[in-house]
Amino acid sequence: MATQTTPERTPTVTRSSSPRVAHGTPQPRSRTVPAQESGPQRARREAEDEFRSLLSGHIRDMRRRGVSEDVLGPFERELLRLGPAPA
Incomplete structure (x- = not known):
């Protein structure tokens, strides 16, 4: 009898722009943007x-x-x- 093996699955990795802590809660970015930042400044x-x-x-x-x-x-x-x- 031939033994049938199932293909090994690799875990899916998703990337997030927010760093995560061990328990998986998204953490806000540490960079602060001034509240009154004008359009040209932004x-x-x-x-x-x-x-x-890019560089x-x-x-x-x-x-x-x-x-x-x-x-x-x-x-x-x-x-x-x-x-x-x-960050």
Whole structure:
């Protein structure tokens, strides 16, 4: 008799923009946005956040491809100039 095996299932992983604690309760982001932030200020902050995200992804990709530190230096300095990424 042939033994039939069921395929092993891997757990589904979902990603959330909110960090979670051990018991699974969503936690708010730690970045605070001023209550009176004007439209242009909000647009600039959002653009900087997007640029920071794209730049860090680009640096990660270049590292994976083996690009030298001499080439990565200016990109990393620009990322440092922008400050820490929003949590």
